[in-house]
Amino acid sequence: xxxxxxxxxxxxxxxxxxRSIEFYREALGLEKTSEIIAPDGSFEINxxxxxxxxxxxxxxxxxxxxxxFELGENESHLAMRVEGDYEAIREYHxxxxxxCYENPSMGIYFIHDPDDYWIxxxxxxx
Numbered sequence: 473x474x475x476x477x478x479x480x481x482x483x484x485x486x487x488x489x490x491r492s493i494e495f496y497r498e499a500l501g502l503e504k505t506s507e508i509i510a511p512d513g514s515f516e517i518n519x520x521x522x523x524x525x526x527x528x529x530x531x532x533x534x535x536x537x538x539x540x541f542e543l544g545e546n547e548s549h550l551a552m553r554v555e556g557d558y559e560a561i562r563e564y565h566x567x568x569x570x571x572c573y574e575n576p577s578m579g580i581y582f583i584h585d586p587d588d589y590w591i592x593x594x595x596x597x598x
Contacts, residue, residue, distance in 0.1 A: 478526075479527050480526075480527070480528065481519065481527065481528040481529065481530045482527075482528075482529055482530065482550065483530040483531075483532055484529070484530070484531060484532070484585075484587070484589050485531075485532050485533075485534065485537070485541050485587070486531050486532065486533055486585075486586070486587050487533075487537075487538060487539070487540060487541070487586075487587055488533075488586060489516055489518060489531060489533040491586045492531050492585060492586055492587065493518060493520065493531065495570075495585050495586055496520050496529065496531075496585070497520075498568070499565065499568070499570055499583060499585075499591075500522070500552055500554075500591070501522060501523070502520040502521060502522055502529060503520060503521065503522075503523065504518050504519065504520055505519045505520065505521045505528060506518075506519045507519070513535060514534070514535050514536065515532060515533060515534050515535065516532075516533045517530055517531070517532050517533075518530075518531045518533075519531075522552075529550070540587065540588075541587060543587075543588055543589070549582065549589070549590040549591060549592050550589070550590075550591045550592065551591070551592040551594055552591055552592070552593060552594065553594040553595070553596065553597060554593060554594070554595070554596060555596050556596065558595045558596060561593070562581060562593070565581070565583050565593070570583040570584065571583055572584040572590060573590070579595060580592055580593065580594060580595075581593050
């Protein structure tokens, strides 16, 4: 059997949904595409996506989990390829205090969101 699949979304849990949505909009240009709100208010899910992309980032807020999430060694991460002036984008991320790790020899850096999830920033494709 041949199976064909494609990525649809990736979920992360957040402690402050509004703050996280603002971060992903300001840092990466992601916009909210849809939401699911529990009738009893126990959870809210917001999907974010880059313009023209079908891949979505799912942000889940749980009312009964207001404390920070335990991220372990935080080795998993998202990777985003930016378009435009890579150096200017990196300086913008640096000016906002979002850069948490840089690897100049590989030409990459990482930013972290309000819940300390890491996002690898890649140069535009040539």
